[in-house]
Amino acid sequence: MKLRTSFKRDAVPNDLTHLARALTAIGAHGTADDFGQAAGDTYEPFRLMDRKIILSDETLGAISQFEMLASRCDTLIGTSPLGTALARIMARMDGMFVAQLNGRRADYRLCCCLDFFKESGTAKGGSDEARLSALGLDLTPASVLSASKCAHQMETIELNSLCGAAPALITPGHVLALQQAIGRTFHPKVSSGLRTWDLPGESDEPDADAYRPPSPLELPEFLQDLVTFLNESPLGPSAKVALMHYQLEATKMFSSDTDQLARALLVGIWRNTGLIKYLMPPIAITPALARRNHDEVLRPYQFAPGLSEMQMIDNWVYHTACASQNAFEVAQYGYTIAHQTLDRWRSIVAARGTRLTDTMERLLVTVVGSPVFSASSAAEAIGTTFTTATKIIGVLEACDIVRQMSRGRRNKVYECPEAVALFEEIVPDLAG
CATH class of the missing domain: 1.10.3290.10 (Fido-like domain)
Incomplete structure (x- = not known):
């Protein structure tokens, strides 16, 4: 994907050029003040409500x-x-x-x-x-x-x-x-x-x-x-x-x-x-x-x-x-990359022989935007019980979609490496 990061114009728009000249000529007689300062004046910021804003x-x-x-x-x-x-x-x-x-x-x-x-x-x-x-x-x-x-x-x-x-x-x-x-x-x-x-x-x-x-x-x-x-x-x-x-x-x-x-x-x-x-x-x-x-x-x-x-x-x-x-x-x-990522996760879960429930689908979608989570935070985010969230996380761990970040067996915190890497996937492509 390539962004249009150059905003330079080849020339000032003709309609504004002609209008600016006309208003400058009128301004010589004191009737165009609220259209702004003419070219060549010392520039002093104006109050926005005092100016007629004209765009090309x-x-x-x-x-x-x-x-x-x-x-x-x-x-x-x-x-x-x-x-x-x-x-x-x-x-x-x-x-x-x-x-x-x-x-x-x-x-x-x-x-x-x-x-x-x-x-x-x-x-x-x-x-x-x-x-x-x-x-x-x-x-x-x-x-x-x-x-x-x-x-x-x-x-x-x-x-x-x-x-x-x-x-x-x-x-x-x-x-x-x-x-x-x-x-x-x-x-x-x-x-x-x-x-x-x-x-x-x-x-x-x-x-x-x-x-x-x-x-x-x-x-x-x-x-x-x-x-x-x-x-x-x-x-x-x-x-x-x-x-x-x-x-x-x-x-x-x-x-x-x-x-x-x-x-x-x-x-x-x-x-x-x-x-x-x-x-x-x-x-x-x-x-x-x-x-x-x-x-x-x-x-x-x-x-x-x-x-x-x-x-x-x-x-x-x-x-x-x-x-x-x-x-x-x-x-x-x-949006496109996130959809592709979700489709890949669905395929991994299906290949393991696990049925993709609505609750699991909601968790996968949540993980895209919140790739660091616990069973408690996941349960709250998708509106399910702690036990259900823990079971789903276990499935996703077995599929190598998520992994435990924290140490020990209590208060576990998980991350989804692929979702964390979304930023690094998107930005170099844009910058290139």
Whole structure:
């Protein structure tokens, strides 16, 4: 599978070019201010509710193509037996890629273990290091465990939003609380909350056009404007969240974790507006696999010689639509691989002469998304008794589908190596 990780255009869309020129000419007489700044001006971030957002035909087409794919993919996967398992896998992958974008290397297997600790209630009391050591896992280097905790935190935030944790109306308090929760995980030594210091303007040359960030005193108004825009703008969900991310970057509203915050907000907004209901794809995969292209696209809000503000915004939204489409393509690919894996397991069980019951089928599906588990957690997940779950696990052990991770005969913890390896199967194929 090959992702469309290049978002460069051969030229600025003609319809926006002509419109920008016309509005610049009108603006000379003072009647086009709310369409944005013309090319060549010193760029100062604007309040979203003060601007008329105009997007090119090409960008609107990319948005439509993405939103149709998103709705179709969300319904197809979300209403299938694999829906819950795939939602967990995709959120876990997104956490992995967010960690990578922060220069950290997380481990999918460790993330699965952290999931098990959380879901089984064993995360209460004691340290993750002690629990992981009890499973015989090598925790060196420690940076991998730290990165895995970050990835797991992003996974948890996204799944919570997908399950309705995000409020119907976004408030400044919700944005600040989310940023604080993310900051405590990724950058615990950095102060959370709105930026409290002035930033210098940025330019490549002393006399060149520059980007002028707002002062800290203006940021509360920008934050209020942002949440008003998210709640009241008539724009569609994908354009809305693209502009939300643009605004967070352009204003430098927070000193760190802007990407993570934008993605965390995105899930709740997409769900609240009905674009998704079941599945959040790994939205961070495109910038992680195409870091150079992503970084180049993140620069227009600072300084883009020859482009008007309208054109810079259009580039950003176009990039977001393409990246979002890639994420759902990954979800579809993961769905295909998961189905193939399940079919292989069914064949192994049948070859052993064991009847595949509905309860065993439910456990196999659950194991795809939660490959580290105990008899108790498995029983709870599929709605059966501890005894029945233990018997089924015994069959799967005999078939070499699962194996015991923990030591000893009590409080056994199992893993499914093939399900743990799904991440390593999917990602190199995408990157290649």
